[in-house]
Amino acid sequence: MHLTNRIFDELQPGETACLRRLITADDLYVFAAASGNYNPMHLPGEDGDGDGVPDGLAPAMFVASLVSAVLGTLLPGPGTLYRAQSLQFHDHARAGDELESRLTVAEKHDDGSVTMAIRVTRPADGALILSGEALVSAPRRRFARDDIEIPGLIVQRHHHFEALLERARPLPPMRTAVVAPEDDRSLSGALLAWREGLITPILIGDKALIAAAAGEDSLAGVEIIDEPDHLKAAARACALVHEGRADAVMKGHLHTDQLLRPMVDRQTGLRVGNRRLTHVFVMDVPGMAHPIMVTDAAINIAPDLRTKVDIVQNAIDLAISLGSQQPLVGVLSAVETVNPDIQSSVDAALLSKMADRGQITGGLVEGPLAMDNAVDLTAARTKGLRCEVAGRANILVAPGIDAGNMLAKQLSYISHAESAGLVLGARVPVILNSRSDSAMSRLASCAVAALHHARLSGAKP
Numbered sequence: 001m002h003l004t005n006r007i008f009d010e011l012q013p014g015e016t017a018c019l020r021r022l023i024t025a026d027d028l029y030v031f032a033a034a035s036g037n038y039n040p041m042h043l044p045g046e047d048g049d050g051d052g053v054p055d056g057l058a059p060a061m062f063v064a065s066l067v068s069a070v071l072g073t074l075l076p077g078p079g080t081l082y083r084a085q086s087l088q089f090h091d092h093a094r095a096g097d098e099l100e101s102r103l104t105v106a107e108k109h110d111d112g113s114v115t116m117a118i119r120v121t122r123p124a125d126g127a128l129i130l131s132g133e134a135l136v137s138a139p140r141r142r143f144a145r146d147d148i149e150i151p152g153l154i155v156q157r158h159h160h161f162e163a164l165l166e167r168a169r170p171l172p173p174m175r176t177a178v179v180a181p182e183d184d185r186s187l188s189g190a191l192l193a194w195r196e197g198l199i200t201p202i203l204i205g206d207k208a209l210i211a212a213a214a215g216e217d218s219l220a221g222v223e224i225i226d227e228p229d230h231l232k233a234a235a236r237a238c239a240l241v242h243e244g245r246a247d248a249v250m251k252g253h254l255h256t257d258q259l260l261r262p263m264v265d266r267q268t269g270l271r272v273g274n275r276r277l278t279h280v281f282v283m284d285v286p287g288m289a290h291p292i293m294v295t296d297a298a299i300n301i302a303p304d305l306r307t308k309v310d311i312v313q314n315a316i317d318l319a320i321s322l323g324s325q326q327p328l329v330g331v332l333s334a335v336e337t338v339n340p341d342i343q344s345s346v347d348a349a350l351l352s353k354m355a356d357r358g359q360i361t362g363g364l365v366e367g368p369l370a371m372d373n374a375v376d377l378t379a380a381r382t383k384g385l386r387c388e389v390a391g392r393a394n395i396l397v398a399p400g401i402d403a404g405n406m407l408a409k410q411l412s413y414i415s416h417a418e419s420a421g422l423v424l425g426a427r428v429p430v431i432l433n434s435r436s437d438s439a440m441s442r443l444a445s446c447a448v449a450a451l452h453h454a455r456l457s458g459a460k461p
Contacts, residue, residue: 001146001149002144002145002146002148003073003077003078003143003144003145004143004144005076005077005078005079005080005139005142005143005144006075006076006077006138007076007079007138007140007142008076008112008114008138008139008140011076011105011108011114011138012105013105013106013107014105015075015104015105016075016102016103016104017070017074017102017103018070018074018100018101018102019066019069019070019073019100019101020098020099020123021066021101022096022097022098023058023062023093023094023096023097023098023099024095025056025157025159026155026157027058027062027095028042028043028044028059028062028095029043029044029155029157030155031059031061035059035061037059037061039059041055041057042055042056042057042058042062043055044056044095056094056095057092057093057094058092058093058094058095060087060089060130063089063093064087066099066101066120067087067101067103067120067134069101070102070103071103071136074103075116076114076136076138076139077139078143079138079140079141080136080137080138080139081136081137082134082135082136083113083136083137084134084135085118085132085134085135086132086134087118087130087131087132088130089129090127090128090130090131091122091127091128091129092129093129097122097124098122098123099120099121099122099123099129100120100121100122100123101118101119101120102121103116103117105117106133108138112137112138112140113135113136113137113138114135114136114137114138115133115134115135116133116134118130118131118132118133118134119131154286154287155286156286156416157286158284158286158418158440160284160288160290160291161284161291161443161444161447164291164322164448164451165196165198165443165444165447167323167451168198168450168451169196169197169198171198171450171451171454173198173199173200174198174200174446174449174450174453175202175245175246175248176190176193176199176200176201176202176246176247176249176250176449177202177204177237177240177241177245177248177249178201178202178204178205178249178250179204179230179233179234179237179249179250179251179252179254180204180206180230180233180234180252180254181201181203181213181250181252181253182205182206182209182210182213182253183209183213183253184213184215185253185435185437186252186253186433186435187203187210187252188217188439189433189437189439189442189443190203190250190252191214191222192439192442192443193442193443193446194222196443196446198443198450199250199446201222201223201250202223202224202225202240202245202246203222203223203224204224204225204227204233205225205227205228205230205233205252205253206226206227206228207224207226209228210224230255230258230259231258231261231262233254234254234258234259234260234261234262235262237262238262238263238265238268238269238270241428242268246428247428247453247457248430248431248449248453249263249426249428249429249430250430250431251431251432253435256298256432259432260277260299260423263277263426263430264277270426270428270430271425271426272427275313275314275425276300276307276311276425277424277425277426277430278295278296278300278310278314278315278423278424278425279295279297279299279300279422279423279424279432280293280296280314280315280318280421280422280424281293281294281295281297281298281408281419281420282322282419282421282422282448283408283412283417283418283419283420284419285411285415285416285417286416286417290394291322292375292395292396292411293318293319293394293395294398294404294407294408294411295311295314295315295395295396295398295404296311296398296401296404297398297401297404297405297408298401298405298423298432299401301400301401302400302401305347305350308331308347308351308397309354309360310425311397312329312331312351312360312395312397313360313361313362314425315395315397316329316360316361316363316395317362317424317452318422318424318448318452319394320362320363320455321451321452321455321456322448323451324394326363326364327362327363327364327394328364328388328389328393328394328395329355329363329364329366329367329389329393329395329397330366330367330369330374330375330389330390330393330395330396330397331347331348331351331366331367331368331369331397332348332367332368332371332374332396332397332399332403333345333348333369333370333399334370336368336369336370336373336383336390338368342368343399344368344399347367347399348368348369348399351367351397352365352367363395364387364389365389366388366389366393367397369385369390369393371396371407373385373390373391374390374391374396375391375392375396376391377390377391377392378391418438418440418444419437420441420444420445420447420448421433421434421437421441422445422448422449428453429448429449429452429453431445431446431449433445
């Protein structure tokens with residue numbers, strides 16, 4: 001950022017400068033965190049006055065900070081210090097409003113101070129938001145630099161999942177067979193999704209343990225099938241799907257292999273044709289403009305090319321269910337060129353060509369791509385990659401379970417992402433939550449499953 005100033009001797013009455021700023025929801029969260037003002041009147045989506053309408057008003061001092069921005073960066077600029085101010089607030093601003101802060105030199109004083117006239121308006125309708133005066137000490141020394149930088153900020157929000165939940169709520173609740181919800185976390189996740197109207201749970205497991213896990217939560221109206229054996233409970237979930245009584249299956253407090261083993265049985269399982277069961281993490285990463293899908297990070301350990309075809313196709317199908325018009329699949333390797341000594345780069349190139357020939361449908365597939373040039377457009381351009389996927393991928397296909405699992409957990413624990421987990425390739429979505437998943441993650445998994453089920457069954461989300 002280039003910064004320069006106007007020193008006291010140069011300033012002339014009538015001289016003016018202005019700055020425009022679009023107020024975003026993230027601005028209001030940042031200001032609340034920095035100021036310690038958690039007044040719900042100023043938080044997006046909150047109803048601070050109890051009238052049933054979310055308020056989300058920009059705090060008065062946030063609007064006043066736009067005045068400070070002009071003083072410190074434009075007029076007089078760097079070196080300016082506040083001495084006093086008098087402000088009058090005429091109207092409220094909200095997230096989504098663009099404001100113009102205009103300051104004018106009103107009077108110079110012998111002691112080196114300057115009176116600045118203030119007007120903050122909303123150009124869209126001409127409304128006056130703030131007016132007043134500021135008395136400042138103007139800089140005496142010249143300042144001009146190009147190397148001023150401040151750290152970037154990423155607000156830890158998960159608005160992509162919030163949007164998915166809003167899309168899923170109008171859908172009919174999914175009848176969901178919850179297998180072995182015998183601890184408080186797995187049971188509370190299912191009950192939370194039930195209260196939110198996303199699922200109608202059918203609990204399959206040890207009835208006494210389920211009741212104990214419920215604690216003070218009421219299970220009135222919830223069907224419970226008493227089956228203490230976990231393998232038999234998972235098989236009973238499959239049977240409910242075949243009977244037309246369940247639209248989805250959810251993992252409770254049991255090992256993943258116990259849940260999936262009955263599903264791959266050729267006679268009584270849930271596989272569709274010869275398609276492999278694959279796992280997808282849908283991840284809401286703060287700062288990313290769209291959700292990121294990571295696959296396969298939980299089921300297929302060292303997938304061969306045939307399995308990777310199913311991994312890619314399943315992920316594309318899910319992305320379409322979530323609203324992606326043209327899923328962009330980046331097949332990851334350590335390099336972005338084909339190296340015969342790196343099998344993942346060879347597989348990636350073959351998957352890309354198979355998509356070109358219509359053997360994989362519904363999305364654009366490109367590989368091999370290294371992680372940086374899969375998700376960062378500048379990195380892609382630096383490497384000379386000009387395809388549509390490079391730098392824009394919203395599906396990341398890992399070469400194996402170790403890389404996929406590390407990538408997903410890095411995004412969760414270092415980048416503060418929330419994740420929704422789903423097993424695909426079965427007749428119905430299989431919701432696969434971890435014991436450490438948050439309430440938002442569990443709800444998001446149900447929302448993703450509901451949207452996928454709705455598209456496959458022809459419902460309109």
